[in-house]
Amino acid sequence: MLQNVMSRVQNQNKWLFFIGVGFVVVFFVLPIFRLVFLSFSSEGSFTIGNYTSVLQDRSTWKTIENTLYVVGGSSIIAIVLGVMTAWVVAYTNIRRKKLIQVFIFLPFIIPSYITTLAWTQFMNKNGFFAHLLSLLPGSVDPLNMYSLQGIIMVMGFSHYPLVYLLTVGVLRKIPRDLEYAARVSGASKWQSFQKITLPLAIPGIASGGFLAFLASLDNFGIPAFLGIPGNIRVLSTYIYEQIVGFGPNSFERAATLSVILGFIALTGTLVQWLLVKKSKHTETAVEDKEPRFLLTKRTRLTIELLLWSFLLVTTMVPLLSMLSASLIKAYGLPFALENISLKNYQFVLFENQKAITSLKNSANLAIFTAVVCLVIGTGIAYVRTKKPSMISKGLEMIIGIPYALPGTVLALAMIFAWMEPIPGWNPGIYGTITILFIAYVTRFLILQVRGSITAFMQVDPSIEEAARVSGSNGFYKWQQILIPLIFPGVISGALLVFLTALTELTVSSLLWSSGSETIGLVIFNFEQAGYSTYSTAFSSIIVLFILLIFVMLAVLQKVWDRRMLHHDHSN
Amino acid sequence: MTTQIKNVNKNYGSFNALHQINLDIKEGEFVAILGPSGCGKTTLLRLLAGFDSPSSGEVWMNHKLIANLTFFLPPEKRNIGMVFQSFALWPHMNVRDHIRFPLKHHQFLSKELKPSIDHRVDEVLKMVDMLHLGERMPSELSGGQKQRVALARAIAPKPALLLMDEPLSSLDAELRKGMRKEIQQLHQVTKASIVYVTHDQSEALAMADKIVVMNKGKIEQVGTPKEIYNSPTTPFVASFVGKANLIKGKWEGAAFYPFHQPSIKWDGTAVTSELRAKNLFPARPEQLELSLSDDGVKGIITNVQYQGKEIHYTVTVEGEEWVIHQDIFAEFSIGDEVTVHLKEWTYGKKMDERKELHFA
Numbered sequence: 001m002l003q004n005v006m007s008r009v010q011n012q013n014k015w016l017f018f019i020g021v022g023f024v025v026v027f028f029v030l031p032i033f034r035l036v037f038l039s040f041s042s043e044g045s046f047t048i049g050n051y052t053s054v055l056q057d058r059s060t061w062k063t064i065e066n067t068l069y070v071v072g073g074s075s076i077i078a079i080v081l082g083v084m085t086a087w088v089v090a091y092t093n094i095r096r097k098k099l100i101q102v103f104i105f106l107p108f109i110i111p112s113y114i115t116t117l118a119w120t121q122f123m124n125k126n127g128f129f130a131h132l133l134s135l136l137p138g139s140v141d142p143l144n145m146y147s148l149q150g151i152i153m154v155m156g157f158s159h160y161p162l163v164y165l166l167t168v169g170v171l172r173k174i175p176r177d178l179e180y181a182a183r184v185s186g187a188s189k190w191q192s193f194q195k196i197t198l199p200l201a202i203p204g205i206a207s208g209g210f211l212a213f214l215a216s217l218d219n220f221g222i223p224a225f226l227g228i229p230g231n232i233r234v235l236s237t238y239i240y241e242q243i244v245g246f247g248p249n250s251f252e253r254a255a256t257l258s259v260i261l262g263f264i265a266l267t268g269t270l271v272q273w274l275l276v277k278k279s280k281h282t283e284t285a286v287e288d289k290e291p292r293f294l295l296t297k298r299t300r301l302t303i304e305l306l307l308w309s310f311l312l313v314t315t316m317v318p319l320l321s322m323l324s325a326s327l328i329k330a331y332g333l334p335f336a337l338e339n340i341s342l343k344n345y346q347f348v349l350f351e352n353q354k355a356i357t358s359l360k361n362s363a364n365l366a367i368f369t370a371v372v373c374l375v376i377g378t379g380i381a382y383v384r385t386k387k388p389s390m391i392s393k394g395l396e397m398i399i400g401i402p403y404a405l406p407g408t409v410l411a412l413a414m415i416f417a418w419m420e421p422i423p424g425w426n427p428g429i430y431g432t433i434t435i436l437f438i439a440y441v442t443r444f445l446i447l448q449v450r451g452s453i454t455a456f457m458q459v460d461p462s463i464e465e466a467a468r469v470s471g472s473n474g475f476y477k478w479q480q481i482l483i484p485l486i487f488p489g490v491i492s493g494a495l496l497v498f499l500t501a502l503t504e505l506t507v508s509s510l511l512w513s514s515g516s517e518t519i520g521l522v523i524f525n526f527e528q529a530g531y532s533t534y535s536t537a538f539s540s541i542i543v544l545f546i547l548l549i550f551v552m553l554a555v556l557q558k559v560w561d562r563r564m565l566h567h568d569h570s571n
Numbered sequence: 572m573t574t575q576i577k578n579v580n581k582n583y584g585s586f587n588a589l590h591q592i593n594l595d596i597k598e599g600e601f602v603a604i605l606g607p608s609g610c611g612k613t614t615l616l617r618l619l620a621g622f623d624s625p626s627s628g629e630v631w632m633n634h635k636l637i638a639n640l641t642f643f644l645p646p647e648k649r650n651i652g653m654v655f656q657s658f659a660l661w662p663h664m665n666v667r668d669h670i671r672f673p674l675k676h677h678q679f680l681s682k683e684l685k686p687s688i689d690h691r692v693d694e695v696l697k698m699v700d701m702l703h704l705g706e707r708m709p710s711e712l713s714g715g716q717k718q719r720v721a722l723a724r725a726i727a728p729k730p731a732l733l734l735m736d737e738p739l740s741s742l743d744a745e746l747r748k749g750m751r752k753e754i755q756q757l758h759q760v761t762k763a764s765i766v767y768v769t770h771d772q773s774e775a776l777a778m779a780d781k782i783v784v785m786n787k788g789k790i791e792q793v794g795t796p797k798e799i800y801n802s803p804t805t806p807f808v809a810s811f812v813g814k815a816n817l818i819k820g821k822w823e824g825a826a827f828y829p830f831h832q833p834s835i836k837w838d839g840t841a842v843t844s845e846l847r848a849k850n851l852f853p854a855r856p857e858q859l860e861l862s863l864s865d866d867g868v869k870g871i872i873t874n875v876q877y878q879g880k881e882i883h884y885t886v887t888v889e890g891e892e893w894v895i896h897q898d899i900f901a902e903f904s905i906g907d908e909v910t911v912h913l914k915e916w917t918y919g920k921k922m923d924e925r926k927e928l929h930f931a
Contacts (some may be wrong), residue, residue: 460657460659462655462656462657462659463659463661465620465622465646465653465655465659466653466655466659466660466661466724467661467672468621468622468645468646468647469620469646469647469651469652469653469673469725469734470647470652470672470673470676470677470724470728471647471673471676471677471678471679471680471728472647472672472676473645473646473647476675476676480664480672481661484663485661485662485663
């Protein structure tokens with residue numbers, strides 16, 4: 001009888017296996033395959049004509065040149081800022097590091113198109129910065145944000161947290177004795193940084209730099225808000241314009257450009273992955289959070305002042321300019337008490353039907369995506385950590401592709417895949433909100449998988465084994481042991497999915513249809529139509545909402561920690 | 572409950588982690604599995620626990636087949652308890668909850684225990700002397716206290732077989748000795764069979780009824796601590812457990828001629844026939860003695876380590892290094908030319924007079 005049970009379990013596994021593979025093929029592999037296929041076809045026959053015509057087009061090369069400037073420039077800014085802030089936070093004895101970290105992550109949490117909006121308000125001719133400059137002698141104008149420099153600057157400020165995040169961990173894991181040994185051997189502070197710390201931190205810095213590079217390649221919001229008005233195109237906005245332009249062969253051209261862009265992005269992802277893999281050996285080392293450089297009071301104060309002014313100027317001040325712009329009755333009026341009103345807020349929250357629908361749509365999309373990803377992603381993560389095999393590893397990599405691909409590329413692949421899933425049959429998915437559901441789950445599933453894998457990895461295998469030896473391998477093992485232990489990690493993964501889906505712009509800008517507008521899209525449309533007061537008001541609401549969620553999360557975390565009395569995670 | 576392992580093999584790809592393992596564990600027996608890291612002892616324990624299944628062979632518990640190639644009973648369906656090397660305490664549960672968990676879920680809990688779970692929790696806490704710390708969380712406990720909780724959790728449901736995976740290796744040396752005594756007492760009180768995995772020969776010698784010495788996935792020797800220590804049957808057991816010098820030479824009956832020197836004759840009555848067949852004499856460091864006299868095996872002292880109650884010498888003899896422990900009354904220095912003798916009394920008269928041991 002027991003043998004029967006065993007074979008039934010094995011059959012169940014077989015079914016699960018086939019369902020899993022089928023799911024991945026239909027949702028992850030086929031769309032990309034179709035995109036590549038379309039880029040090689042013209043009127044039903046195989047051709048490389050799309051590539052030759054796209055590559056002979058002068059505007060393609062101009063776009064590639066712009067893309068190189070934007071991606072290169074913003075990555076350099078991100079690396080320099082990221083490494084500097086990481087070094088200061090990891091190694092010196094400055095105060096309030098936790099708060100500093102919150103401010104560093106702020107541009108990461110707030111969608112980049114809102115940051116862009118904030119910067120345009122900050123640098124506005126009637127804005128705060130211009131006002132400050134006019135107080136100075138001479139006539140200096142604020143930076144024109146609708147330019148390559150503007151795009152590069154906002155992108156650099158938006159992506160340096162990525163470099164910071166990957167560098168700060170690596171820096172803390174370098175044993176302090178290594179640098180001390182260099183100092184005892186006669187090297188100066190600077191020499192030991194140059195010859196010991198920097199080379200050891202290179203894997204972290206490089207993989208953070210690559211992430212910034214990929215994020216810049218993928219980014220649509222910043223070049224869409226700043227580049228389209230100034231006729232500056234990068235690959236992501238160029239593809240967007242091809243599709244919404246509906247020119248002759250526009251879909252084939254867009255597919256061709258997407259394959260080129262997607263290829264660059266996936267190559268970059270591969271390099272990044274190899275870098276992370278190479279630096280794995282430091283993974284086991286413990287993070288040493290004690291300061292290594294005890295600065296004198298005066299130096300410390302100087303560094304703190306510099307760091308805080310940088311953080312406030314790059315995060316709070318633009319956001320406050322945006323908030324002040326949103327409170328003004330009509331665009332162009334000076335910021336004065338008699339001009340302040342909440343009527344822009346009233347308009348977006350209660351009067352404008354599109355804005356109200358978008359709030360509902362985005363909330364539905366975000367909740368649905370987060371719940372589906374939570375269940376499927378955590379399941380995949382469990383299999384991935386408990387039964388590591390080549391198959392599950394391959395599955396994880398394939399699931400990661402839609403996130404690694406630039407959003408415009410994925411959106412296009414989704415259109416081709418779901419417009420007519422089987423030639424001649426249109427199930428009516430494209431053109432409704434359903435295609436956004438599918439696209440979001442495909443794109444963001446990997447975020448939950450990674451979050452849940454991290455959560456499972458922190459639970460030592462013997463913790464689960466102890467529950468099994470104690471007689472429980474089903475409901476109680478999960479309810480009483482595993483779920484409480486993985487909960488914080490899994491929930492923060494789900495929250496990331498929720499927020500990303502809530503404020504998503506790139507994919508929805510191509511997949512939306514009347515009635516399925518998202519928050520990002522409505523802000524984008526307000527801005528394109530010149531309604532800055534509405535776009536800033538709507539953005540301010542979103543920022544406040546995001547901050548509220550994070551405050552709630554921080555409180556929850558505190559309560560949780562107190563309940564767990566978690567002084568160490570080792571056992 | 573009795574446990575039998577029959578002809579078990581375990582392969583990971585081409586790596587042979589366990590090779591033809593046969594072992595009987597009797598009711599109430601304390602069995603130590605002893606071996607260096609990577610010898611397969613933990614694999615064997617995980618096979619008994621049900622976290623792994625054999626590639627071939629069978630595992631029987633209580634006269635029932637519980638694992639072979641095609642079938643195996645998962646851990647929660649075996650009447651076992653387990654203590655993990657890392658303790659594996661659940662960070663979000665207090666001490667009492669740890670002990671209550673198996674009492675609620677263990678599938679072999681006796682009818683007497685079921686209605687009085689809270690009483691049993693108190694009883695077990697008292698056994699490990701943790702009654703006053705029942706509300707503490709794992710992060711508020713010291714290493715030794717964590718170990719006691721892990722032990723208490725494992726014994727609470729009165730499992731028939733208790734598995735211990737190097738339970739003392741995360742503790743410091745002093746605490747380890749104290750915990751040995753507690754584990755022995757728990758064994759006497761619970762009367763469960765215990766399988767105790769360790770790489771520390773003194774732990775195995777001190778606690779076990781039976782020691783299984785393993786090396787490279789194979790069982791080298793099974794026996795009582797005295798048999799394993801005094802009568803090793805393989806060179807590995809002699810050097811791993813007794814730290815013996817394996818001296819080459821010629822055997823004639825019970826007489827041994829080191830390095831085939833006919834003038835020197837050692838009494839090897841106690842040496843097993845298996846080692847005699849390999850022309851080896853296992854001489855533990857304390858069985859050898861140094862002097863400056865002429866008759867004996869000649870050697871040169873190459874290292875001296877003062878240990879307080881004795882001195883550890885390394886002596887190079889015929890190109891080989893022997894370790895010899897000597898009392899502190901005769902001191903030698905590096906470079907001294909000495910002769911090595913077998914202490915007569917160890918295996919000779921005194922042992923015979925006491926008639927404590929019988930040798931094969």
